[in-house]
Amino acid sequence: MHDEGWPSMDFDTKVKMAIYRHFADTGEGADAGSIASALGAKVDEVLEAYQRLQSQRVLVLDIDGVSIRMAPPFSGIPTQHIVESQGQRYHANCAWDALGVAAALGRPAIVHSHCEASGEALRLQIGPAGPEETDWIFHSLVPAAGWWDDIVFT
Amino acid sequence: MLFFRSEDSLRTWCRQHGHSMGPIVTIDQLWRMATTWYATRLHADSRRPGPDEIRLIFAGLGLQGDFWDPGADSFS
Numbered sequence: 001m002h003d004e005g006w007p008s009m010d011f012d013t014k015v016k017m018a019i020y021r022h023f024a025d026t027g028e029g030a031d032a033g034s035i036a037s038a039l040g041a042k043v044d045e046v047l048e049a050y051q052r053l054q055s056q057r058v059l060v061l062d063i064d065g066v067s068i069r070m071a072p073p074f075s076g077i078p079t080q081h082i083v084e085s086q087g088q089r090y091h092a093n094c095a096w097d098a099l100g101v102a103a104a105l106g107r108p109a110i111v112h113s114h115c116e117a118s119g120e121a122l123r124l125q126i127g128p129a130g131p132e133e134t135d136w137i138f139h140s141l142v143p144a145a146g147w148w149d150d151i152v153f154t
Numbered sequence: 155m156l157f158f159r160s161e162d163s164l165r166t167w168c169r170q171h172g173h174s175m176g177p178i179v180t181i182d183q184l185w186r187m188a189t190t191w192y193a194t195r196l197h198a199d200s201r202r203p204g205p206d207e208i209r210l211i212f213a214g215l216g217l218q219g220d221f222w223d224p225g226a227d228s229f230s
Binding site for chain 1 (some may be wrong): 156157159160161163164166167168170171173174175176177178180181182183184185186188189192193195196198199202208209210212220221223224225
């Protein structure tokens with residue numbers, strides 16, 4: 001992790017980019033100490049940026065206020081929605097975000113998940129033009145106006 | 155936000171769990187939602203669409219009605 005090439009960005013954007021690049025490179029959330037070291041900043045400064053990024057809804061922190069639960073579409077914890085691309089595995093927050101990981105990476109991927117009713121496995125290939133033809137469906141219980149009332153449930 | 159194998163599977167699951175069944179979204183529609191929200195997410199200048207943009211995006215996908223209205227949520 002490094003910030004070369006980001007000299008003109010404000011600090012919060014550098015933190016955001018460090019978080020997202022780490023997810024894209026490793027499939028896992030970065031810790032605040034690593035981000036601070038990479039940016040030549042203090043951990044407290046990074047944690048303050050976390051709070052601002054969370055208020056902008058590009059980051060969801062765990063209850064400890066330090067661990068990254070979500071940097072949508074990436075999940076900081078294991079989930080049932082797994083995306084494979086170029087030998088790397090990613091966890092997505094939900095079905096929408098599973099396709100979102102492929103969209104964010106901008107490269108071919110395979111989404112692994114399952115039917116919530118039957119448990120039947122889903123293996124969905126996503127190529128440059130999008131997903132292969134399928135009659136699987138997507139469903140949200142929560143209307144759009146309430147998605148962020150409890151984003152973990154959503 | 156979950157995947158289901160079919161509308162019947164979804165209906166059964168909603169009935170078993172006492173949930174109201176919401177609109178069905180195809181995987182093609184979901185892909186367009188995913189690319190709209192996330193295709194630039196690794197770019198420094200990426201941003202979330204605002205409410206008016208969201209209404210237009212959903213309308214363009216044929217997803218209309220109260221369920222898809224983000225309300226005044228400026229970050230949804």
